[in-house]
Amino acid sequence: MSNKVSIVGAGNVGSIVAYSLAMQGLAHEIILVDRDTDRAKGKALDMSHAASAVRSHSIVRAAESYEDVRGSKVVVITAGFPRKPGMTREDLLFKNAEIMKDVVTQVKEVAPDAILIVVSNPLDAMTYTALKVSGFPKNRVIGMAGILDSARMAYFIYEKLGYGAGQIRASVIGGHGDFMVPLPKYSTVAGVPLSDLLSQKEIDEVVERTKKAGAEIVGYLKTGSAYFAPGKSTAIMVEAILKDSKQIFPCAAYLDGEYGYKDIVNGVPVMIGKDGAEKVIEVTLDPCEKELFRKSVGAVKEMVDILNKDFLKEEK
Numbered sequence: 052m053s054n055k056v057s058i059v060g061a062g063n064v065g066s067i068v069a070y071s072l073a074m075q076g077l078a079h080e081i082i083l084v085d086r087d088t089d090r091a092k093g094k095a096l097d098m099s100h101a102a103s104a105v106r107s108h109s110i111v112r113a114a115e116s117y118e119d120v121r122g123s124k125v126v127v128i129t130a131g132f133p134r135k136p137g138m139t140r141e142d143l144l145f146k147n148a149e150i151m152k153d154v155v156t157q158v159k160e161v162a163p164d165a166i167l168i169v170v171s172n173p174l175d176a177m178t179y180t181a182l183k184v185s186g187f188p189k190n191r192v193i194g195m196a197g198i199l200d201s202a203r204m205a206y207f208i209y210e211k212l213g214y215g216a217g218q219i220r221a222s223v224i225g226g227h228g229d230f231m232v233p234l235p236k237y238s239t240v241a242g243v244p245l246s247d248l249l250s251q252k253e254i255d256e257v258v259e260r261t262k263k264a265g266a267e268i269v270g271y272l273k274t275g276s277a278y279f280a281p282g283k284s285t286a287i288m289v290e291a292i293l294k295d296s297k298q299i300f301p302c303a304a305y306l307d308g309e310y311g312y313k314d315i316v317n318g319v320p321v322m323i324g325k326d327g328a329e330k331v332i333e334v335t336l337d338p339c340e341k342e343l344f345r346k347s348v349g350a351v352k353e354m355v356d357i358l359n360k361d362f363l364k365e366e367k
């Protein structure tokens with residue numbers, strides 16, 4: 052099996068994905084594609100030096116054209132604008148949908164068998180766009196968000212507790228927006244339920260901070276958004292595919308009847324292996340969680356309906 056990975060968008064997130072993979076020596080060849088070719092070239096050279104320093108066998112190269120993406124097992128797409136303070140992720144819809152269409156149209160020509168991992172925002176709508184434009188089967192187009200949102204929730208639980216770092220398992224489903232659905236019921240510290248460790252008020256605070264964590268970081272950085280945790284979370288998905296680990300991660304996946312929804316992308320637990328999103332896992336939700344999930348699907352559907360009306364109408 053090829054373990055070549057291409058990353059389209061050699062900006063902040065794309066660089067961390069590539070760097071994480073190169074340091075692990077997971078992919079033999081990592082290709083950086085960016086419309087700013089010099090940015091890709093400079094970063095690829097720098098990362099190849101770092102790989103050499105740690106005696107990793109990964110080679111990072113900048114693409115001269117999409118021809119260099121040919122033969123990739125995984126193509127990560129981080130091309131697109133990040134938001135700035137005061138913006139929502141949804142504000143990026145039209146600009147990034149244009150970029151996604153352009154990128155996926157070119158990727159599918161040279162890597163028709165690749166698995167696409169979408170990172171660009173608004174994440175769920177961009178994953179849907181990539182799926183429709185590529186025409187790839189649903190298991191081969193996955194969005195990255197849930198690993199990041201769950202990691203953020205785990206960190207905020209740690210901040211409340213002051214102990215348990217590394218032992219906290221948090222769970223977030225739903226879309227990657229203000230309507231994401233943190234699930235305290237499925238969150239534990241070394242197997243101990245969160246409700247045995249924190250008060251309801253503290254849990255509610257963790258939930259709210261998790262939902263706004265992206266915006267909190269945008270507020271500090273001012274010129275763009277988070278990239279270390281997003282990049283690492285994406286690399287974790289690439290690793291699961293390359294190693295065929297068949298582990299469960301929260302990811303944005305195409306729902307085809309699961310959870311009672313069809314023709315929409317939303318964040319759910321997914322078993323990831325060499326074929327991508329090999330299985331969507333259906334978690335039992337209580338009526339309140341179901342309602343939050345419904346709202347989250349609705350928020351993504353609003354964007355998808357806008358795109359389907361015009362922008363994606365030829366992609367069916």
Ligand SMILES: NC(=O)C1=CN([C@@H]2O[C@H](COP(=O)(O)OP(=O)(O)OC[C@H]3O[C@@H](n4cnc5c(N)ncnc54)[C@H](O)[C@@H]3O)[C@@H](O)[C@H]2O)C=CC1
Nearest residue numbers: 060061062063064085086130131132133170171172195281
């Ligand atoms: N899913 C998630 O959880 C997260 C998503 N994001 C999203 O990821 C995207 C990238 O974020 P950053 O890396 O911080 O932005 P960035 O601005 O640092 O990098 C974006 C890169 O895309 C390139 N690009 C733009 N159009 C292109 C095209 N048509 N072809 C090839 N390259 C192109 C740019 O030249 C730039 O290097 C944003 O949309 C951001 O909102 C960021 C963090 C988390």
Ligand SMILES: O=C([O-])CC(=O)C(=O)O
Nearest residue numbers: 134140172265266276277
């Ligand atoms: O907040 C943003 O715009 C970037 C992102 O999706 C995140 O960090 O969760």
